Amino acid sequence: WRNHGSAEFQAQFSAKQAKKGRKGGLISDSSHGGKARSATYSDLRQEALKLHIQGMKQKDIALKLNVSDRTIRTWIKKRKVQA
Numbered sequence: 001w002r003n004h005g006s007a008e009f010q011a012q013f014s015a016k017q018a019k020k021g022r023k024g025g026l027i028s029d030s031s032h033g034g035k036a037r038s039a040t041y042s043d044l045r046q047e048a049l050k051l052h053i054q055g056m057k058q059k060d061i062a063l064k065l066n067v068s069d070r071t072i073r074t075w076i077k078k079r080k081v082q083a
Contacts, residue, residue: 045075052076 003009044065051061058076062069 045079048072048075049079 044067048061048065048067051064052058052072056064058072059069062072065072
Protein backbone atom coordinates (compact mmCIF):
# COMPACT_ATOMS: atom_id res chain seq x y z
CA TRP A 1 0.00 0.00 0.00
CA ARG A 2 2.87 2.37 0.56
CA ASN A 3 3.58 2.44 -3.18
CA HIS A 4 0.08 3.56 -4.14
CA GLY A 5 0.96 7.19 -3.63
CA SER A 6 3.89 7.14 -6.06
CA ALA A 7 3.65 8.95 -9.37
CA GLU A 8 4.64 5.79 -11.26
CA PHE A 9 1.83 3.78 -9.69
CA GLN A 10 -0.70 6.54 -10.35
CA ALA A 11 0.33 6.71 -14.02
CA GLN A 12 0.04 2.93 -14.45
CA PHE A 13 -3.28 2.84 -12.64
CA SER A 14 -4.70 5.67 -14.73
CA ALA A 15 -3.59 4.00 -17.95
CA LYS A 16 -5.14 0.68 -16.88
CA GLN A 17 -8.43 2.33 -15.91
CA ALA A 18 -8.56 4.27 -19.18
CA LYS A 19 -8.06 1.04 -21.13
CA LYS A 20 -10.86 -0.65 -19.18
CA GLY A 21 -13.13 2.33 -19.76
CA ARG A 22 -12.59 2.31 -23.50
CA LYS A 23 -13.21 -1.43 -23.66
CA GLY A 24 -16.38 -1.24 -21.58
CA GLY A 25 -17.73 1.68 -23.55
CA LEU A 26 -17.37 -0.19 -26.81
CA ILE A 27 -18.89 -3.39 -25.51
CA SER A 28 -21.84 -2.04 -23.56
CA ASP A 29 -22.62 1.02 -25.68
CA SER A 30 -22.67 2.94 -22.41
CA SER A 31 -21.28 6.05 -24.07
CA HIS A 32 -24.83 6.95 -25.00
CA GLY A 33 -25.93 7.12 -21.37
CA GLY A 34 -28.51 4.34 -21.58
CA LYS A 35 -30.24 5.84 -24.60
CA ALA A 36 -29.81 2.69 -26.66
CA ARG A 37 -31.76 0.56 -24.19
CA SER A 38 -34.25 3.31 -23.50
CA ALA A 39 -35.03 3.64 -27.21
CA THR A 40 -36.32 0.08 -27.27
CA TYR A 41 -39.21 1.16 -25.02
CA SER A 42 -40.14 4.28 -26.97
CA ASP A 43 -43.10 2.68 -28.76
CA LEU A 44 -44.42 1.20 -25.51
CA ARG A 45 -44.16 4.59 -23.80
CA GLN A 46 -46.10 6.28 -26.56
CA GLU A 47 -48.78 3.60 -26.46
CA ALA A 48 -49.02 3.86 -22.66
CA LEU A 49 -49.43 7.62 -22.82
CA LYS A 50 -52.06 7.34 -25.53
CA LEU A 51 -54.05 4.83 -23.47
CA HIS A 52 -53.69 7.01 -20.37
CA ILE A 53 -55.05 10.04 -22.22
CA GLN A 54 -57.98 7.91 -23.39
CA GLY A 55 -58.79 7.25 -19.73
CA MET A 56 -57.56 3.70 -19.25
CA LYS A 57 -56.39 2.83 -15.73
CA GLN A 58 -52.67 2.49 -15.17
CA LYS A 59 -52.95 -1.09 -13.97
CA ASP A 60 -54.90 -2.05 -17.10
CA ILE A 61 -52.31 -0.34 -19.30
CA ALA A 62 -49.56 -2.31 -17.54
CA LEU A 63 -51.36 -5.60 -18.13
CA LYS A 64 -52.02 -4.78 -21.78
CA LEU A 65 -48.42 -3.76 -22.52
CA ASN A 66 -46.90 -6.49 -20.33
CA VAL A 67 -44.90 -4.13 -18.11
CA SER A 68 -45.17 -3.40 -14.41
CA ASP A 69 -47.67 -0.87 -13.14
CA ARG A 70 -44.77 0.96 -11.49
CA THR A 71 -43.19 1.41 -14.91
CA ILE A 72 -46.40 2.91 -16.26
CA ARG A 73 -46.57 5.33 -13.32
CA THR A 74 -42.96 6.38 -13.93
CA TRP A 75 -43.53 6.94 -17.66
CA ILE A 76 -46.64 9.02 -17.04
CA LYS A 77 -45.00 11.00 -14.26
CA LYS A 78 -41.96 11.80 -16.42
CA ARG A 79 -44.23 12.89 -19.26
CA LYS A 80 -46.13 15.27 -16.96
CA VAL A 81 -42.88 16.80 -15.74
CA GLN A 82 -41.69 17.38 -19.33
CA ALA A 83 -44.97 18.93 -20.44
